[in-house]
Amino acid sequence: MTRALRLIIFDVDGTLVDSQNDILGAMTHAFERAGQPVPTRDETLGIVGLSLDVAIPRLAPLLDVSLHAQIVAWYKEAYMDLRAKTGVAESSPLYPHALATLRALHAVPENILGVATGKSRRGLDKLLDGHGLRHMFATQQVADHHPSKPHPSMLRAALSETGIDARDAVMIGDTSFDMEMARAAGIPAIGVSWGYHAADVLSAATQIIDDFRQLPACLESLWEISQ
Structure with a gap:
């Protein structure tokens, strides 16, 4: 199947x-x-x-x-x-194990990767090109075209662009704004503890991870529950 x-x-x-x-x-x-x-x-x-x-x-x-x-x-x-x-x-280094995890997730045919960021289009382009990541993300939502987080516009656009249902999507972020945006869009959210908001304010997260290497298993667990 x-x-x-x-x-x-x-x-x-x-x-x-x-x-x-x-x-x-x-x-x-x-x-x-x-x-x-x-x-x-x-x-x-x-x-x-x-x-x-x-x-x-x-x-x-x-x-x-x-x-x-x-x-x-x-x-x-x-x-x-x-x-x-x-x-x-140097100015925006990837977090430990981020690149290997992205590559592993991107290699799975059923996975479509995207970003939803408060950065401008120009800022995101510079970042993705600097790390050689542009090809990994099929949908890229930026501040130029949407209301600020936690408005769900970015996530709704990502769902529309990819044709994927909210129940088959997930938002991964480090701030309460990411978690609230996901909840407003009807998408489960995974919080990360290494970012700029303390883990205890990520109350809208379905799960919280402490290491990028935990993400693949966390995703599988999340989608098994949603079936």
């Missing part, structure tokens, strides 16, 4: 790659240039996953809308400069 196609959707920052140094550096630069207090590390990492036009007002709710937009622009500029200086592999 032929197995159904499975859609495995990954968040990027904090799930596939650790880009926190550039995120923190770019945020520091943007707020200092605006003459504003720099958010703490925890505050900055707490908004990773949101689109920048949503994240910056959360970090500085009392600032004028026009200054929010300027901080967003300065952040993007600084982030690109930092990435250009060090290269993708």
Whole structure:
């Protein structure tokens, strides 16, 4: 009996790659240039996953809308400069065992891989090309074309593009935004403990893993239960 196609959707920052140094550096630069207090590390990492036009007002709710937009622009500029200086592999390294796990999942004919990220199209392209991963992801949802997480638009688009039912899909991420987005789309979610939100806030996750190598078995268990 032929197995159904499975859609495995990954968040990027904090799930596939650790880009926190550039995120923190770019945020520091943007707020200092605006003459504003720099958010703490925890505050900055707490908004990773949101689109920048949503994240910056959360970090500085009392600032004028026009200054929010300027901080967003300065952040993007600084982030690109930092990435250009060090290269993708150093500025956004893959987490341990991520590449081997992606290759193993991609090699299974029934698995369709995708990403749903708060990054821009340009930012995702740079990242995927820098790691040689573009060919692995059949559907790529970015902030340019959707409302910010946790709105389910990205996941609904991924399901539509691939023709896969929500019950045969899963979202994998490190933040509460990823988990809430999945729940809103009717998709089970797997949380990862190595990212930017503490595991105890991933309450909407079906399961939480501590190592990429646990993912294949976790997926099999999840889909066995759903049958």
